[in-house]
Amino acid sequence: MNPLTATAVGKRYRSRWAVRDCSFTIPEGKVVALVGPNGAGKSTLLGMAAGIVRPTTGGLSAFGTPTAGRTHPDVSYLGQNRSLYHDLTVRELTRAVGSMNDRWSTDRVHEVLGLLTGVDHDAKVGTLSAGTRTQVAIAMALGRLPRLLLLDEPLSDLDPLARDETLRIIMTEVADRGTTVVMSSHLLTDLREVCDHILLVDEGRVQVDGDIEEVLARHRILVGPAADESSVEGTLVSATRTARQSTLLLREAAPTPKGWEGTEPDLESLVMGYLRASRERRR
Ligand code: ADP
Numbered sequence: 554m555n556p557l558t559a560t561a562v563g564k565r566y567r568s569r570w571a572v573r574d575c576s577f578t579i580p581e582g583k584v585v586a587l588v589g590p591n592g593a594g595k596s597t598l599l600g601m602a603a604g605i606v607r608p609t610t611g612g613l614s615a616f617g618t619p620t621a622g623r624t625h626p627d628v629s630y631l632g633q634n635r636s637l638y639h640d641l642t643v644r645e646l647t648r649a650v651g652s653m654n655d656r657w658s659t660d661r662v663h664e665v666l667g668l669l670t671g672v673d674h675d676a677k678v679g680t681l682s683a684g685t686r687t688q689v690a691i692a693m694a695l696g697r698l699p700r701l702l703l704l705d706e707p708l709s710d711l712d713p714l715a716r717d718e719t720l721r722i723i724m725t726e727v728a729d730r731g732t733t734v735v736m737s738s739h740l741l742t743d744l745r746e747v748c749d750h751i752l753l754v755d756e757g758r759v760q761v762d763g764d765i766e767e768v769l770a771r772h773r774i775l776v777g778p779a780a781d782e783s784s785v786e787g788t789l790v791s792a793t794r795t796a797r798q799s800t801l802l803l804r805e806a807a808p809t810p811k812g813w814e815g816t817e818p819d820l821e822s823l824v825m826g827y828l829r830a831s832r833e834r835r836r
Contacts, residue, residue, distance in 0.1 A: 554617035556581055556627075556701040556733040557602055561611035563757070564597050571597040573757040574611070579701075579735060579750070584727055586748035586765070587737040588824050590831055594757040595737040596633060599705050602735070603630035615701060626656060629699035633706050635690045639679030643689055646678055650693045658698055665692040668725060669718055684715025691722055702726070704736040708743055716740070720747055741821045753824065755831045761823075769817055772826075773806035775799075777813035784810035791830035802826030 557579040564572040572594040579585055587595050600606030602613050604620040615625040624630060638646055643666070651657040666672045669688055678686060687707060694702060704723075708716050724747055726732050735752070738744055751768055753761035761768055775785060779799045787806030792799055802818060809815030818826065 555579060556583075557613065557615055557735065559598075559602075559611070559613045562598075562601060562608050562613050563610040564594075564601060564606060565609040570757050572601070572608075572754075575754070575757070575759050576611075577752060577759055577762045579733060579752075581733055582727075582731050583733055583750040584723070584748045585733075585735040585750040585752055586741075586744040586820075587735055587752050587754070588739070588741070588744070589754040589760075590828055593754045595754060596705050597757075598754065599630065599703050599735065599737065600632070603628060603632075603703055605630070605632075625701075626697075627700040628703065629694035629697045629701075630703040631690055631694050631705065631707060633709075635687060637678045637686060637690060637693075640677060642675050642677055643672060643681075644674045646689070646693070647674075647696070650696060654697050656698055657696055659696065661698060662692045662696040665695050665722055665726075668722055682715070684711045684719070687711060688715070688719055688722065691719065695722075695726060698730075700732060702732050702734045702736075704734065706737055706739075708738050708740050716743060723747055741824055745820045751820070753827055755827065760827055765820060769820065769823060771804060772818050772823055773803050773809070773815050774818045774822060774826075775801045775803060775806065775809060775813045775815050777801075777810075781812075785813065786810075791826045791833065793829070 555578050559575050559577050562575050589595055597606055601608050602620055604622055604624045607621055613620045615628050618625055647659055647662050651659055749765055751761055751765050777799055779794050779797055787803035790802040790804055792801045
């Protein structure tokens with residue numbers, strides 16, 4: 554059973570669709586970058602996958618079980634609102650969260666926290682830095698021994714060192730336990746380090762879905778004369794044009810025409826190209 558499958562899932566808030574007709578499958582062991590502009594529907598998708606946001610249409614299933622209304626026992630979710638109990642110490646928090654979960658490993662929490670420099674288990678959670686609090690929250694999520702980990706913007710508000718440590722926790726989890734991870738972030742360079750699969754959403758719909766290497770190989774960046782784009786073949790995703798030069802992002806491009814320079818995009822330029830197209834459409 555795949556860790557996560559979406560079948561024509563949609564979510565409407567009043568008259569507005571936050572997520573629309575999304576279908577995709579996340580295969581086991583993948584580390585998925587969930588990207589898209591603000592308001593694209595990423596948090597709503599993750600909330601539905603975690604079973605805390607109810608779909609309006611269609612549905613998601615985790616390991617073959619519909620997620621609506623409950624979090625699957627094999628799924629851990631860390632939302633953007635990381636409200637931990639600030640008055641508890643890390644040790645007390647570990648015990649409290651453990652008592653709320655049928656399957657729980659205190660050893661795993663200690664193992665994860667042990668990867669970090671100097672987390673004082675007797676410090677109150679409220680006194681920890683924002684970065685350490687996020688890491689403690691991830692450790693709690695991993696204490697449930699999930700097979701699918703859903704992280705909504707786990708790297709936001711973290712300084713570079715804390716980001717690096719947090720990525721290390723995630724990479725160690727994937728290497729040690731083969732956990733499937735879906736994480737949303739705007740930090741594309743960081744995502745590139747850990748992710749092998751991309752899910753790009755915009756206006757509630759999936760725009761790009763697949764193995765990052767394969768997706769990149771399906772796209773080309775062409776740079777050439779602004780005056781004549783007639784020789785360029787492929788599906789144009791977006792373009793930036795100056796008086797002299799055009800830079801085009803193409804999907805399924807034909808061989809590079811004469812007078813143009815063609816390269817494979819990196820993750821950052823691919824995502825930027827799709828975001829640019831999204832902004833143009835909205836104008
Ligand atoms: P993202 O995580 O990509 O920034 P969200 O899933 O948070 O996107 O939001 C998608 C859209 O749904 C946005 O237009 C947002 O304003 C709207 N939305 C999200 N949650 C709610 C809610 N609880 N009530 C009403 N609208 C919401």
